[in-house]
Structure formats: C-alpha cells, structure tokens
Amino acid sequence: INRAGRRLASSLPLSSSADDARPGVKYGSDLSAGVNKRRRDDMIRATATKREAKTYLSRFRSDKSKESQLTGKETRKDDVGVNLGNLYVPIRAVDQSPVFEQGPSKAQYVDQVSGPLHTALVKIRDPQATDDSTLRAVGLTLVQLSRLGMSSVVIVDCGNELQTNDPNVRRLAIEQADRMAAAIDGHGGQGARRLDNVLIACHTNEGFKSSVKITSGIHVTHRNLILNPLRRGKIPIVVPIAFDSTTQALVHVPANEAILALTRDFAGLRSAVHTEADPHMAAEKVKSMQKAISLDRIILLDPLGGIPALDKQDQSHIFINLEQEYGAIKSELSSLIFSEVAVDKAETRSLGTPSKGKNEPAAAFTSSNPISISGEAQSSFAGNAKYPEPATSAISHNISAQAGIHLQNLDLLRETLAILPPSSSGLLTTPKKAANSDRSPQDSFSTPGVGTRRQRNPLIHNLLTDKPVFSSSLPYSRTQQSEDQPAFINPATFIKRGMPISIIPDPRSHPWQPPSPSSPSISLSGPPINLPRLIHLIEDSFNRKLDVSHYLSRIGNRIAGIIIAGEYEGGALLTWESPPKNPSVMVPYLDKFAVLKRSQGAGGVADIVFKAMVRTCLPNGVCWRSRRDNPVNKWYFERARGTWKIPDSNWTMFWTTEGLQKGEGRGVFGDYESVCRGVVPSWADNKGVID
8 A cells, every 4th residue: 555655646657566456455456546547548638539539438448347537637747657758748739629527436457347358469570689678668558558458468579480399499489578578567567477388280271272361270279378367467478389289399480370370269260160069059159259359459569660652752651451452562562572673772772872762662662661771670581680781782682571571561460350350450560669769849740730749659549549640641741750760751550451442433544634525524323333322421421411413413524533432431522623714724623522420530431532532543633622610621621732711701722732822813723712612512401502
C-alpha cells in the first residue's frame, strides 16, 4: 500500500512492481488501477476523435465492468505515462472534442473478462541489432497496449530463414527472448513469460492446395500455455523453436512460419483435424476456440520499416488495401530483387550522384531506407553484420536483400489477414518508432495544419483509432518530414485486407478525358454499374432523397467516371462541366462523394476512394464544392490544395490542382468558381435554392 501511495504521490507514470499485483494487496491494486485508467483516458482524449473513441471503448471495454469516467477535467501532463513523453499532452483541436462520461469502476485493471481476449501478434526482427534502451522502450509500449486492452504475444526473429537444429541458433533465439522479457518486466505490471515449447514441426500433405495458407509443417501444440498467461495479463514471448516429430529433436523454425501457426490457431483453424470426428462437434469446437481469443493486429517491428512505394513521392505506403494494391506492390518489389535496374541505380548511388526521380525506383528505394544510408542497423541477409560503406556491389546487394525482406513482410501480412476477420489489420514499423522516441514539436514537421502535430507512437495511435498516424489520402506535402529527418518519409505502413475498387472507365487503358464523338461519356443505365445501388449509396450518405430523373438528365452526357469501393460502400461520381462564360472548356468536377453511414469514419473507405480519384484518375487536379456548414469540410480542408468561399453564396470551393492561385474570375480558378457556382442541385426537397 505504501509503495502504491508513494507512486501516486510522486506521479511516476506506469511505475509498479510485480508484488503490487498480488491478490492480497487489493487496496494498492485499486489505486494503481485508477491511475492507469486515468492515463488511458488522457491518451484517448488526446489521440482519438469522438467517433474513434466511441468505437474503441465499445470494442475493448470489459463485459463484466464498466469503464472509468472520462471526466471533463483538464488533462495533466504528468498523468500521461513515461513512454509517451510529451507526445500525448492535450492538443487544442483534440481538447475541443466532446468528452465521454461513463460509470466508475472498482475492478482491478487485470481481470477475467467474459468476452474474447483482444490480442496482437508482435514479431520483432533482428532484436540482437536493437540496443537495450530501444528494447526497453518497446517493452513499455507493449505494457501500454496491454493496459489499453490489447494483449500481446511476441515472437523473436533472429534472422534464420531455415529450419535447423543448430544449437547456436536456438541459443541466440532464447537469449533474445530473455532480453525482450526483461525489457517488459522492467515496467511492472504482470510481466512477460518466455515460451519455447508450444510449437511442433511435422510433415503435411503437400498435395492440398489453397490460395490461403491453411496448412503448414508448423503447428501449435500447447494452446493453453499461451492463453493462460494472457488471461493473467502476462505477455508471452514465443521462441521459434519446435519439437520435430520425425527426428524427435528440438529445431529452430522460421519466425514467419511460427506467426502463421499462431494465427491459424487463434483463428480456430487447428491443423490436426480428424476426419473421423463428428462434424458438428468439430464445428462447435472451432466456435469455442474462436470465442476465446480475438486476433486484432499483426504487428511487425522491422528495422527496414514500412513497405516502400517506389513510384510515389512519399516513398513509403501509409496504407495498403490488399484487395486493390497487393499485386502491383508485389510486382514492384519482385522486380528489384535480381533486376539489372537495381544494379544500374546502385552504381549511380555509389558514385555519389543522388537520384530520387519518379522513374528510378531502385534509387528511391535506396534513399528511402535508413539501413542502406546510415549502416546503423543489421540484417539477416547480411549475416547479421553491419552493412559496409556504399559500394556498387554492396548497395546492389542491399537493394535486393531489402526488397526481399519487404516482400516477405507483405506476403506474411497477406497470408495472416486472409484467415482473420476483415476487422483485423496489420502494422509495419521500426522498433525505434514503436519505442516512441520523443521529439520536440519544432523537430517534427514543417508543414502547417496537419503536419505540425506531434509525432505519435504508431502502435498506440493505431489501437485507439484503427487508422495510420497519417491519412493515406493527404497531399504528399502534408506527410513529408523536414530536411533534418531521415530520407524515408513515413516509416509505418498500415495494412488491411480491405475491399476491391472498381474504376469505370479503367484509367490504365482509358485515361479520363472530356467526351468526344470518338469517346462518348459512359452510361449509368446498364452494366457494370448498378444504378439502384448507386442511388441508395448517395441518398444514405447525404441523408436526402435524390431527384433521380433531374439528376440523370443533368449529368447524362457529362460523366467523367465512377469509383466504387467494395459492394457500393463508398464511391465518387465525377463529371465534365463547362463554365457558363467559357463553354469551350471542360472542367473535371467531383459531383458526388458518398460513403454509407455504417462505413463512415471506419475502414478507410473515404480515404481509399479519394486516393484513387486524385492519384489514379485525375492526378492533374479536380474541383468540387460543399456547403459552408457541412461537417465533412474539415476532412476536405486537409486534403485539398486550396479552398475559396464563393462570395454571395453558401458554397465553399475546393481543388487539388497544384499551383493554382486564388484570383476571382481569372484563368483556371475562374473556370472552377464559375462551375461550382453554377451547378444546379438535384435533391427532391429543393432545399438547394437557399444556397
């Protein structure tokens, strides 16, 4: 009790010991639980919007106890937590958000919940190359995640890609698992437990083929050895060591195979299915296994960071919609592994001629990677030794090796997410980012608006918001770092199974151009467009009835194209409009941007559609308008390159055209304003007259 009281009095964030969690010290546990809940509430208030916080609380709160109150009191900086530094102190925009209030709780922080255990699989690659201070900070982040409701199962990956019975390889893996456990134990709580006896290696029927990796030679054999510590609040550290059923010996197995085995087991897809078993009993057993645990995140901590975007200015993918982007990204990475382009570009770099051109992917890849530039980290592809000074052979080897690692990470996330619910997601970032290194505001970002926000821990931010730190649909300039930051721009990639995107017409084969006799406008009356579903999408999103006949008559021969996300969960309809004062000009205009109510603010549907519009369909720019009191305008302001309140109207005009200068009635700007002022609304309630 005294120890807990002193901790509370001195406001040492997240400081505790294993003894404080004893059942016999109930009063001290209650005090510690109250402090932890207050810090959690501070983080929610400082990180998540009202909608995001509501979603988080509804998913992660205990079914047996209510969450603590989110009071309206001013947030104290010393209540935030050691690992968060000043990253989660109140921000003006967040302070103005509504505050949640719920009933108080007297339960201890770690309790037996009736619902599933919300869990993340966390793989850390090359922990032997991570210094102790970074590893300790990573451990604290994992403790924070646990206190926020997300338990972690950690797998150490020391770089061996083959199954081997080499005792030195096993010894290294055990040593690094112990380092990781010590890093977690140093921050109190329930601590960590090393597990090196939960996997078994056996032969499988290779004749079975599937697009999803359901079977493998590695299986989980002692499930409760993982679940029991999780239920007590401990963090299991799984060593990729398995018992070989053939040789009757312990072998080291690839960490990625261990991740897949754990994912299959947590998803209820046990490998040992007996064909003679009662199918009804088997189905009930699978349901029971799925109810015990909910695998919500696959987190990969890799010194190389996120997946590079070789043909984009930001040089790293912020968000990947696997259904839409997997094939193209895999082709990019595969082309670098043994391509002559990689060698040619590496020679250019080795001669001291930096190159970041859009059509030079290998050079962009090299410059976007901290390892190939600084040589401060280590990689299994280089024998766990530091990279040499830049030379032609070394850099070409680095490009191929790093592309291979990125491709393995991409494939691992695709295979795991394919057998998990659509709500599950993956996150790729560096150990240093997961360690949440503190930076002052002046060292973070130089761009006004969104870019000036403090840098956030991507793991905690993602848990609270289910989104990446930056939106993938933001303009490049608003996600770029200042010049004193490393060359890679965004070292974290958020990945979801996502949804397919239909773009009509396909801009890869039919670039969007104004209609002409040889290239008429597309029609909404037949395949592949489902007009009733499109109308429902628009009416549900805007919560207004559309005057369908008037609308179709107005846009009939002016449609530039349509973007549809998933099963009409979101979409955009764009037209070519002629300014009344300049009828010979055709202006690209975003006529309708709609997302179903149930998909708004979640799943990244709006970001997926907007990014497809501005980067694939109309990269040279598009304009649109919105009522001045439209609550979605804040979202538009962040993504537009310019805005203008049209005089003598209720409209705000937005555009994405780069370099466009404001100037009423002049040039392109004048055409945009004329179009946005003159488009006639097509709502059945005729309320557009007041605008």
